[in-house]
Amino acid sequence: MLLEFALLFCAGVVGGMLNAVAGGGTFVTFPALVFIGVPPVAANATSTVAALPGYLAATWGFRQDLRAMNDAPLWSLTIWTMLGGAMGCVLLLVSSNDAFSVLVPFLLLAATILFYWSDTFRRQALRWSRAVTPFSLATLLPMAIYGGYFNGGLGIVMLAVFAMWGMTDLHQMNGLKSWLSFALSVVAAIVFSGGDKIVWLPCAVLALGTIIGGYAGAPVARLIPRQVLRLLIAVIGFGMAAIFFWRLMP
Template sequence: MFELLIIVSAGCLCGALNAIAGGGTFVTLPVLIWLGIPPIVANATATTMAVPGYIASVWAYRHDIHAEGALSLGMIVTVAALGGMLGAILLIVTSPDAFLVIVPWLLLTATLLFGFSPRLRKLSETHAVGIPSTGVAVIILLFVTTYGGYFNGGLGIIMLAALALQGYRNLHGMNGLKNLLASILSTVSVVTFMTADLIEWKAAFPMAMANICGAYLTSRIVRRVERVDVLRHVIVVIGSAITITFFVVL
């Protein structure tokens, strides 16, 4: 019963964090490993249980999702699906140790980029740089979604940073699109993981149910926050905390 309580609590908190900015996997992954699940299987299971929460959050943000950057929504969805598949294949055929070494640095870079994205946009407008070209936008998004398919931890922070650099300004819309992309790439990843039998379903199911509740309720609350600058600061704080934790633990 105690283990089930831990699983449900972790799932709920994971959903809440992912709805705001991401990083929920860092809550669920240690719990799954603590339960005795091998790290690679725990990683795949953590991605699996996050999918329902992503979808619930997308539904809460459904009216806010609009294309603002260099890519259409159709192109963004296609790239997300491709990246999710590539990342999942990388997890299956390689050891995650080498990749986990650079995760803290990726999180640090993404948090800094997101935190300073308003200044970067002003700087680009001053120097007439503008929104990245379609090719550059595709490369950035493909890298981010491949990362998400391989290791879901901190995906939201990195994805928000990528969207901000591509010209997105509506933070609620960015959150909705971030969760839409995460749900697509994670679903593709899960299908790939299932072919390799990398999912511990006994832990994934109750954690996923709790994840839905945490994601949907948090998304509804966050959408009522009109001070997007406050929400941006909250996201930066969450990203900083996740980054520091990864540097300490890994």
């Protein structure tokens, strides 16, 4: 038991550090829960809720940038994100562990590809920005539903959507990303706890590690060149996807 908690705590620290610097913490926290025996659906729910305090801390750090977003319907975006997130959470609740286990390696692979080539996706999103209505539900709802269902790579998806909306200030984009992720995590905590899908003790251990990693680990991670860090996270993501594909084999 102590060894499992140590693994979860370390995964939380690493996940918090990755989220604070570049994103990709789910690639570590979700597999750690599965490896200690938490069923895939519960592991995904627990990992999502465990990230909640880290999102709140990041939102506080970007509070001035959020206040400067006078042209953004912040509360409307928040409400619709929570509604879309709730829909994704319900989809996860009705998924069987067997069905979700089949989807997990594909979701991890897609999220890793999106993460590693995120700059390319964001540049493409900027080209599409003239064809997309800013703050539209057509792009917001699918993003929120995905976040409620899986959450892996959600930050990269959000930044791409914000670029499509025409946003260019990275601090405001990160602030909005943190706030909407926090709002979605609050809904996830309510829905998943109601569905009895959160394993609370591992969730608390992960959350503690995530907080420490976000605060203490970020300065260390900033010493690592961006491309090296991106490659490291991609290796973790592709490696975890390969392991989950292997687990599907009879």
